[in-house]
Amino acid sequence: METRKIDYLIIGGGPVGIQACRMLRMSRPDVSVTVLRPEPFSVIYCAIPYVIEGILDPMQIAKKDELITETGAELLQIPATGVDFAAHTVTLEDGQCLQYGRLIIATGAVPFVPPVPGSELKNIFTVKTAKDTEVIKNAAKAAAKVVVIGAGAIGIEQAQAMKALGLDVHLVDMAPHPLSTMVDGEFGKIIADQIVAAGIHWQGSSPLQNFKGIHAVEEVVLSNGSSIVLHPGSDFVIVSAGVKPELSLFRDSGLEIANDGIVVNDRMQTNIADVYAAGDCVHFVSGIDGRPLGGKLATNAVPMAKVLAKNLLGKPATYKGFFNGAATCVSELRVGGTGFTESFAQRRGFEVVCGFGQTTSKFPIMPGAKKVQVKLVADAKTGKLLGGQILGPDAVAERIDVISLALQHQLHLSDLAELSYSAQPWQTFYPAANPIVMAAEEALKKLRAL
Numbered sequence: 459m460e461t462r463k464i465d466y467l468i469i470g471g472g473p474v475g476i477q478a479c480r481m482l483r484m485s486r487p488d489v490s491v492t493v494l495r496p497e498p499f500s501v502i503y504c505a506i507p508y509v510i511e512g513i514l515d516p517m518q519i520a521k522k523d524e525l526i527t528e529t530g531a532e533l534l535q536i537p538a539t540g541v542d543f544a545a546h547t548v549t550l551e552d553g554q555c556l557q558y559g560r561l562i563i564a565t566g567a568v569p570f571v572p573p574v575p576g577s578e579l580k581n582i583f584t585v586k587t588a589k590d591t592e593v594i595k596n597a598a599k600a601a602a603k604v605v606v607i608g609a610g611a612i613g614i615e616q617a618q619a620m621k622a623l624g625l626d627v628h629l630v631d632m633a634p635h636p637l638s639t640m641v642d643g644e645f646g647k648i649i650a651d652q653i654v655a656a657g658i659h660w661q662g663s664s665p666l667q668n669f670k671g672i673h674a675v676e677e678v679v680l681s682n683g684s685s686i687v688l689h690p691g692s693d694f695v696i697v698s699a700g701v702k703p704e705l706s707l708f709r710d711s712g713l714e715i716a717n718d719g720i721v722v723n724d725r726m727q728t729n730i731a732d733v734y735a736a737g738d739c740v741h742f743v744s745g746i747d748g749r750p751l752g753g754k755l756a757t758n759a760v761p762m763a764k765v766l767a768k769n770l771l772g773k774p775a776t777y778k779g780f781f782n783g784a785a786t787c788v789s790e791l792r793v794g795g796t797g798f799t800e801s802f803a804q805r806r807g808f809e810v811v812c813g814f815g816q817t818t819s820k821f822p823i824m825p826g827a828k829k830v831q832v833k834l835v836a837d838a839k840t841g842k843l844l845g846g847q848i849l850g851p852d853a854v855a856e857r858i859d860v861i862s863l864a865l866q867h868q869l870h871l872s873d874l875a876e877l878s879y880s881a882q883p884w885q886t887f888y889p890a891a892n893p894i895v896m897a898a899e900e901a902l903k904k905l906r907a908l
């Protein structure tokens with residue numbers, strides 16, 4: 459087959475592929491852009507639990523191909539099977555060879571199943587693709603019990619979907635409390651209580667030891683000595699224990715790869731000329747302390763793709779690092795976190811000071827007012843903000859974004875103590891107090907007493 463020339467070749471049609479493609483083609487309609495995306499459609503991953511639960515139809519979480527094709531870019535539903543950086547070529551599964559001017563690697567990440575004995579047994583599922591969604595949805599119809607391994611946001615959302623479908627749900631994690639990368643123990647305990655109140659069996663501090671079974675998993679054995687027995691062939695396990703970068707295409711290619719993905723500079727350039735990468739497939743650093751940090755979130759992937767595209771368009775831009783603002787729902791409770799938790803900051807070598815703030819979500823005299831709790835974590839030496847956590851009935855993600863902005867601009871507790879906020883009876887506490895300001899003031903008081 460003849461080699462075809464393309465100005466910008468993008469491997470991957472997830473958030474990075476789509477964002478980069480749109481920016482390139484919309485600013486430069488004269489350049490050719492091809493996106494490789496083997497799956498029939500790109501999925502809004504965050505909404506998968508709601509398809510499994512039956513709130514959404516599977517096609518509602520399919521992104522439209524037009525996001526790519528309406529820009530005039532070419533979309534090929536064919537996987538790349540080989541790269542030759544010296545020749546600037548990518549080979550596709552059907553034998554086509556594409557020669558790129560610039561290559562953008564946006565291959566994402568795939569769910570990780572800990573390689574414990576029995577991990578090859580049937581009825582152990584992970585959550586990422588439309589196919590996974592269908593498989594889990596169908597499995598839930600025949601099952602009575604499910605074990606969800608990993609109580610991060612994805613695991614908790616799966617556990618809740620399974621509970622809504624009427625299954626007996628066991629949620630286990632090696633960490634002592636759920637959402638351990640998002641919140642510390644005080645809030646973790648509240649979240650665990652909420653999970654238990656929802657009728658989900660919760661076991662923390664329980665690393666997975668192995669799976670037992672002949673063909674399908676029959677028993678999940680935990681290293682605390684307990685085990686959960688499953689009906690063989692119908693009950694199942696969902697593993698949501700993290701993801702690893704999808705880099706199978708680049709083994710022995712000369713591309714510099716670290717443990718969490720492709721090494722890129724702050725302009726998203728790899729060590730290979732004319733090759734860029736962004737999103738879940740890259741290894742990057744924290745925006746707080748500049749040291750390597752995991753950050754496999756769509757809300758990191760999209761800004762990285764913007765930086766990448768701007769640089770290709772000749773508008774120099776730099777990516778400042780991960781802050782990892784994230785949110786989820788545990789029954790009616792909304793949970794959010796950004797930056798470092800207290801325990802993580804300590805592991806990174808910080809001496810920390812923390813402050814708590816609590817108000818109600820509306821004026822206390824208004825119907826439906828509920829508790830809003832904020833925890834701020836700061837560097838005890840400088841007062842510089844390191845992270846924040848929030849629990850509440852609503853507007854948690856929005857409040858977390860305020861703290862993320864403070865982190866991005868390296869603000870101090872004193873800056874948050876002076877936050878100029880708004881107040882309205884249905885939406886906030888009285889003008890007299892704001893929970894972020896209260897938390898900052900409390901931490902400042904402790905700091906001054908140190």
Ligand SMILES: Cc1cc2nc3c(=O)[nH]c(=O)nc-3n(C[C@H](O)[C@H](O)[C@H](O)COP(=O)(O)OP(=O)(O)OC[C@H]3O[C@@H](n4cnc5c(N)ncnc54)[C@H](O)[C@@H]3O)c2cc1C
Binds near residue numbers: 474494
């Ligand atoms: C269940 C779930 C829930 C999530 N919820 C949230 C959330 O609430 N908030 C949030 O911020 N993030 C969330 N995430 C994470 C988020 O989805 C990812 O961070 C984001 O999708 C990363 O985008 P990406 O473009 O880097 O990679 P991906 O979206 O993984 O896209 C990778 C693309 O590369 C393609 N590809 C891979 N190999 C090849 C090859 N050889 N040839 C051609 N194409 C290839 C894939 O087919 C795919 O199209 C969630 C993820 C999951 C799985």
